[in-house]
Amino acid sequence: MSSIIEVKDLNLWYGAHHALHSVNIDIPEHEITALIGPSGCGKSTFLKTLDRMNDLVQGVKIKGTVAYRGQDIYAPGVDVTWLRKQIGMVFQKPNPFPMSIYDNVAYGPRTHGIRSRAKLDEIVENSLRSAAIWDEVKDRLKKSALGLSGGQQQRLCIARALAVEPEILLMDESTSALDPISTSKIEDLAVELKSKYTVIMVTHNMQQAARVSDNTAFFLLGDLVEYGKTEVLFSTPTDKRTEDYITGRFG
Numbered sequence: 001m002s003s004i005i006e007v008k009d010l011n012l013w014y015g016a017h018h019a020l021h022s023v024n025i026d027i028p029e030h031e032i033t034a035l036i037g038p039s040g041c042g043k044s045t046f047l048k049t050l051d052r053m054n055d056l057v058q059g060v061k062i063k064g065t066v067a068y069r070g071q072d073i074y075a076p077g078v079d080v081t082w083l084r085k086q087i088g089m090v091f092q093k094p095n096p097f098p099m100s101i102y103d104n105v106a107y108g109p110r111t112h113g114i115r116s117r118a119k120l121d122e123i124v125e126n127s128l129r130s131a132a133i134w135d136e137v138k139d140r141l142k143k144s145a146l147g148l149s150g151g152q153q154q155r156l157c158i159a160r161a162l163a164v165e166p167e168i169l170l171m172d173e174s175t176s177a178l179d180p181i182s183t184s185k186i187e188d189l190a191v192e193l194k195s196k197y198t199v200i201m202v203t204h205n206m207q208q209a210a211r212v213s214d215n216t217a218f219f220l221l222g223d224l225v226e227y228g229k230t231e232v233l234f235s236t237p238t239d240k241r242t243e244d245y246i247t248g249r250f251g
C-alpha cells in the first residue's frame, strides 16, 4: 500500500513549548490511521500540521517536512486553500453553519466556483449519501441544519467536508460529543469511506481505534512512541509505554 502522507523529522513549538519531537510517520492511502495517547500528548497538534491549521496559531514554529503525494506542504508557494480542498477536517463538536442543510453542503463547492444548480444538486445528494444521512434529510434540505440532532449534524459536517472531493479526511475526536448509536454510525461510515478516501482520526477511545483503524500511532508527551498495524500494536506492543497505556496503567 503506498503512502499518501510522509512526515519526516517534524518538530513543532508553541512559543517555547516543544509540542512535537522529531515525528516520522508514513500514512498509507485508503486506510484508517488512528492517533491515540493521553491528553496533551500532541495528537491534535500533529493532525493539524497535516492541513496547516497550526499556521493560524501565533508564535508557532514548525521544522521538518510533511509531504502530501510527494510535495512538501510547507514549501514556499503552496496554496493553502488548495491544500485544504485535498485534506478536509471534521472537528470534535459538530459545527454546521447557521444555514440550510443544502447550503451547508453546497458552501465549499460554491466557494470553488461551482454555480450550476444541477451540478450543486448532484454534489449535495452524493455527499449526503456518502455521509449516510441522505435518507434522513432529503425531505428537509431547505430547513436549518441547526435543527438536526448532534449525530446528524456531525454526519452533515462529514458531507460538507466530502463535497469538495478531498483525498484525505482528518477527524479530530469526531465522535466524542456523540451518543453511542451516533458514534457507531460514524465508525461504520469511516470504514465505508476508506475505499474512496484516506482517514486519519484522533481518538481518546482505544476501543474505537481497535475497532475501526488499520494503523495506530501512539503519542506520549510530544513523541511518537510506536506506530504500526492496529492489531499488532494492541496485541504485542514493542514499547513498554505503549503496553502501559493500552492496558490502562496510565492515561
Ligand SMILES: Nc1ncnc2c1ncn2[C@@H]1O[C@H](COP(=O)(O)OP(=O)(O)OP(=O)(O)O)[C@@H](O)[C@H]1O
Residues within 6 Å of the ligand: 014, 017, 019, 037, 038, 039, 040, 041, 042, 043, 044, 045, 046, 057, 204
Ligand atoms: N494553541 C496552542 N498554544 C499553545 N500551546 C498549545 C496550543 N495547542 C496545544 N498546545 C499545547 O501543546 C500540547 C499538545 O496539545 P494537543 O492539543 O496537541 O494534545 P492532544 O493530545 O490533542 O490533547 P487532547 O487529547 O487533550 O485533545 C499541550 O501541552 C497543549 O497544552
